[in-house]
Amino acid sequence: MSEHNQTNPPADGPLWGLLAEVxxxxxxxxAAAKVRAAxxxxxxxxxxxxxxxxxxxxxxxxxxxxxxxxxxxxxxxGLAILMQWWMNAVDWPWIVSGKPYFSLPANxxxxxxxxxxxxxxxxxxxxxxxxxxxxxxHPLFRSDRFAKVTNNGFFLAIQADDDKFDREATEALLKEAxxxxxxxxxxxxxxxxxxxxxxxxxxIAITAVAALVPFACIAKARTSKSSEPHYHxxxxxxxxxxxxxxxxxxxLPDGRVDQMPVEGTVARGELKADDHFYRGIVDGAWATTFPxxxxxxxxxxxxxxxxxxxxxxxxxxxxxxxxxxxxQRAEKIGSPNWTVPSNLHxxxxxxxxxxxxxxxxxxxxxxxxxxxxxxxxxxxxxxxMYVRALQRSQHATVADVPPTLRQTLR
Amino acid sequence: xxxxxxxxxxxxxxxxxxxxxxxxxTVSGVVERRTWPKAWYIAFAISCCLVVLLGISLWHLFxxxxxxxxxxxxxxxxxxxxxxxxxxxxxxxxxxxxAILFLMRQTWRTSINRSAEAMTIFAVMCAGIFPLIHVGRPxxxxxxxxxPYDMDIWPQFRSPLMWDVFAVSTYFxxxxxxxxxxxxxxxxxxRDRAKSKIKAVVFGVLSFGWRGSAKQWHRYERxxxxxxxxxxxxxLSVHSVVSFDFAVSQQPxxxxxxxxxxxxxxxxxSGFGMVLTLxxxxxxxxxxxxxxxxxxxxxxxxxxxxxxxxxxFSYMTEFFIAWYSGxxxxxxxFFNRVxxxxxxxxxxxxxxxxxxxxxxxFKKCRTNPWIIMGLVLLVNVGMWFERFIIIVSxxxxxxxxxxxxxxVPTFWDAATFxxxxxxxxxxxxxxxxxxxxxxxxxVKAATPEAHADHHGTH
Numbered sequence: 001m002s003e004h005n006q007t008n009p010p011a012d013g014p015l016w017g018l019l020a021e022v023x024x025x026x027x028x029x030x031a032a033a034k035v036r037a038a039x040x041x042x043x044x045x046x047x048x049x050x051x052x053x054x055x056x057x058x059x060x061x062x063x064x065x066x067x068x069x070x071x072x073x074x075x076x077x078g079l080a081i082l083m084q085w086w087m088n089a090v091d092w093p094w095i096v097s098g099k100p101y102f103s104l105p106a107n108x109x110x111x112x113x114x115x116x117x118x119x120x121x122x123x124x125x126x127x128x129x130x131x132x133x134x135x136x137x138h139p140l141f142r143s144d145r146f147a148k149v150t151n152n153g154f155f156l157a158i159q160a161d162d163d164k165f166d167r168e169a170t171e172a173l174l175k176e177a178x179x180x181x182x183x184x185x186x187x188x189x190x191x192x193x194x195x196x197x198x199x200x201x202x203x204i205a206i207t208a209v210a211a212l213v214p215f216a217c218i219a220k221a222r223t224s225k226s227s228e229p230h231y232h233x234x235x236x237x238x239x240x241x242x243x244x245x246x247x248x249x250x251x252l253p254d255g256r257v258d259q260m261p262v263e264g265t266v267a268r269g270e271l272k273a274d275d276h277f278y279r280g281i282v283d284g285a286w287a288t289t290f291p292x293x294x295x296x297x298x299x300x301x302x303x304x305x306x307x308x309x310x311x312x313x314x315x316x317x318x319x320x321x322x323x324x325x326x327x328q329r330a331e332k333i334g335s336p337n338w339t340v341p342s343n344l345h346x347x348x349x350x351x352x353x354x355x356x357x358x359x360x361x362x363x364x365x366x367x368x369x370x371x372x373x374x375x376x377x378x379x380x381x382x383x384x385m386y387v388r389a390l391q392r393s394q395h396a397t398v399a400d401v402p403p404t405l406r407q408t409l410r
Numbered sequence: 411x412x413x414x415x416x417x418x419x420x421x422x423x424x425x426x427x428x429x430x431x432x433x434x435x436t437v438s439g440v441v442e443r444r445t446w447p448k449a450w451y452i453a454f455a456i457s458c459c460l461v462v463l464l465g466i467s468l469w470h471l472f473x474x475x476x477x478x479x480x481x482x483x484x485x486x487x488x489x490x491x492x493x494x495x496x497x498x499x500x501x502x503x504x505x506x507x508x509a510i511l512f513l514m515r516q517t518w519r520t521s522i523n524r525s526a527e528a529m530t531i532f533a534v535m536c537a538g539i540f541p542l543i544h545v546g547r548p549x550x551x552x553x554x555x556x557x558p559y560d561m562d563i564w565p566q567f568r569s570p571l572m573w574d575v576f577a578v579s580t581y582f583x584x585x586x587x588x589x590x591x592x593x594x595x596x597x598x599x600x601r602d603r604a605k606s607k608i609k610a611v612v613f614g615v616l617s618f619g620w621r622g623s624a625k626q627w628h629r630y631e632r633x634x635x636x637x638x639x640x641x642x643x644x645x646l647s648v649h650s651v652v653s654f655d656f657a658v659s660q661q662p663x664x665x666x667x668x669x670x671x672x673x674x675x676x677x678x679x680s681g682f683g684m685v686l687t688l689x690x691x692x693x694x695x696x697x698x699x700x701x702x703x704x705x706x707x708x709x710x711x712x713x714x715x716x717x718x719x720x721x722x723f724s725y726m727t728e729f730f731i732a733w734y735s736g737x738x739x740x741x742x743x744f745f746n747r748v749x750x751x752x753x754x755x756x757x758x759x760x761x762x763x764x765x766x767x768x769x770x771x772f773k774k775c776r777t778n779p780w781i782i783m784g785l786v787l788l789v790n791v792g793m794w795f796e797r798f799i800i801i802v803s804x805x806x807x808x809x810x811x812x813x814x815x816x817x818v819p820t821f822w823d824a825a826t827f828x829x830x831x832x833x834x835x836x837x838x839x840x841x842x843x844x845x846x847x848x849x850x851x852x853v854k855a856a857t858p859e860a861h862a863d864h865h866g867t868h
Binding site: 047140159 | 425426427428429430431434472547549556558560562563564565566568569570572573576577580583584587588591596598601602603614615618619621622623624625626627628630631632635636637641642643644647651654694715780786838850851852854855859860861
C-alpha cells in the first residue's frame, strides 16, 4: 500500500491519513455511507465532479454561504442608497432639471447593481474562504495516485488524527467498503513544507502595503496645502490651440491676433458719441452736472452705494477715508511699493467737478488702475453720486438735516 | 434529457473511468496538441494585425480628439455608441447560457458554456472601450466613479449614463468571477496533467490548489447556483439599463417603454449569433464533435429563431405605436427610417433580423455548418445595423429640421471597430490555445455514468 512512496523523493514525516480509491461514483457514495456509519469524523471524499447523493451519504451539513450572500446583497442595497443620498443630496446637492435631490426611483438601478455585485463577491470569495482555499500545500498532493482526482479517480481519505483512527482497523474498513487501492499519505518530514510557503505571506504583505500607497497619497493631498497647480497627465486644457489676445498670428495679414474694426464702421454699442455720459466732459471742461441717463435719485445713490462697497471700499474704505482692508494690510506688512489710497474727504477732491471723479474711476490715476472695463458708465456715475453723498455726510452741519428730523438729533 | 456525452455514440461500451478519461483527453488534447490547425495561425495573425490597428487608432484619437470620427453636432454618438451596444449585446448570450440555462437544468449547455462565458468577457471588454474613448478625454474617465477626486464633487446618480457605468462594470465583474470559478476544477486537471514544472506551478496557483473534496464541492455547487441566480437578473438588467440611455431621453425613436425587453431580446439574438460564429468552426478544427454535438448546434439555431422572432415583433410594435400614439415626431422618425436617407441601412437590418432567422425553420439550415455560418454572419451584421439605425437615423432627423444632417463615418471609425473585432478574436484564440474551452467537470457530471442512480443502487 505504500508502494508509491518511492516516487515521493522528500522524506516522509508523520502519517497524515489513509487514502482509498474506488472505481465509480456509486461506490464512492456507498463507501462514504459505511465510513460515516463506522463513526469517523475527520474524513472526506474526493472526486472529479460533484457526486450526486454524496452529501447525504456523508452527512454534510448545508453551508452557511447563502446566508452570507444574502447579507452581502443587503449590504450592497443599503450602501448604494446611502451613497446616492449622501453624495447627491447632502455633500454635493446636484440641481438637475428641478428634480428632487433624493428620489428613490432614480436610485433603484444602481442599488440593484450594487446588490448583485456585493452578493456575487460574497458568493465567490466566501466560497473560497469557507473551503480554506487557496491551499497549494495539502499533504494529499504528495500522492501521485491522487492526481487522478481531477480526471477520473474517486477517493476517500480518513485522517490519522481522527479519534477512531487505527491503522489496521481503518484499512480493513476501507477494503470492506470497496477500495481498489489503499495508500498511506504522510506529511512532509520538512516542517516548513507542511505549512504555507513563506513567499506567500510575504507577497500578501507587500501587496497590502503597496495597495495603501494610493490612499496615503490621497490622504496627504486632502490634508495639506500646495502652491503647485494640479498635476495634469495630459495637459490639453492648459495648452489649447487657440488664439489669445496680443499674440502673433500666422494666419492674418498684419500678423496680429487682435484685429482693428473694418474702416468706417462702428461696432454695435461702441459709438459713445455722448461726451457727457461716456467721458464726463461738457463743452471741453469737466462736467459739473450728472448726465440725463443717471438723474440724481434715491435709487441712483443706493446703486452707487452698493457698487462703491464692491469696487472702491477695499482700498478707500467703506466711508472713503482711504483705510480699506487692502490699505490696512499693506500698511501692516510694510509693503514697500504701496501708494496710500486717497482720502476722499480731502479738500481738493471735494472741489473736483463730477466729471473729473468720473474720469478717475474710468481711467485710473497714479497707482489706482482703470475701472472702466469692470464698471459700466451708468454705475460709474452712480458711484460719483454716492461719493458726493459721502463727502457731504462727513462735512454736514445741522442745516443739512431736514427741519422735520432736527428734533430727533442729540 | 439530452446529455453532453451520449453513451450510444461511444465506440465501445466503456467503464465510467474510461468515459471520464475520454472527456479529459478530448478537452485537454485541444490545449496539449503539438501542432495547431493552420486556420488558427492565420486567424491569430490577422487578429494581431487588427489589434495593432486598434492601438494606432486609439493613439491617434487620444492625441487628436474625437474630431477624427464622423461624429458631428447633430450626430454626437456615432459609431462609438453603436459599437458599444453591439458588443454588450454579444456578451448576453454567454451569461444566458451559463446562468439561465443552468437554472433551467439544460445539461446540453455544459458543452458550450465555458467558451460562451469567455466570449461574454471579451465582448464586454471590447464594449467597455467605446464609452471610455467616446467621452473625449479618457484620462479623466475616473470622474464617472464615486471617487474623492480633486474637484470634490460626486457623480450625478439620476442619470442613465451613470446607471450604465455601474451596470456594465458589475456585469463584467460578475461574469469574470462566474467564468473563473467554473474554470478552477478544470485548471486543477491541467495542473495534474502538466508535463513541465512551470506549467504545474502556474496551473497549481491558478487552480487555488483545488483537490475536489466533497465538502468543497458542496460549497462550490452552492456558490455556483447562487452566482447563476444572481447573474440571471443581472443579465436582464444590463441591456435594460443600456436601453435606458435611450429610453429615458426625449428623442423620438428612443423614448419608448418597449426598449428594455426589445434590447434584451436583440442582445440574446446577437449573442447566440456570435456563439455560433465562434463555435461552429472551433468544433470542426479541434474535433470536438462528440462533445459539442449537432443537437447542441441545432438548439442554438432554435434560440436564434425564437429571439429573432421576438426582435421582429418588437419592430412591429414600434411601428404600430409610432402610428397609434398620434405623435407626429415619432411617426416621422419611423417613416424616415424606411424612406429616409438611411433606407439602405434599414433594409439590411430588416432582412438580417426579420427574414434570416426564419431559415432556421428548416432542419437542413440547422445542421449544415456552411449554411449556419452564412446565416449567423448575417445575424451579426443585422444586429450591428439595428443599433446603427436606432442611433444614427434618430439623431440625424430630430425635431428641428435646421439641425438635420447626414452621417458619414471616417477611416478611423472603421479602424477602431475593426480593431475591437481583432481584439475580441485575439483574446478568444488565446483562450482556445491556453485554457480549458469546455467545462470538463460539468460535462463529466452530466454523463449517465456520473449518476449514482444510473446503476440502480441509490
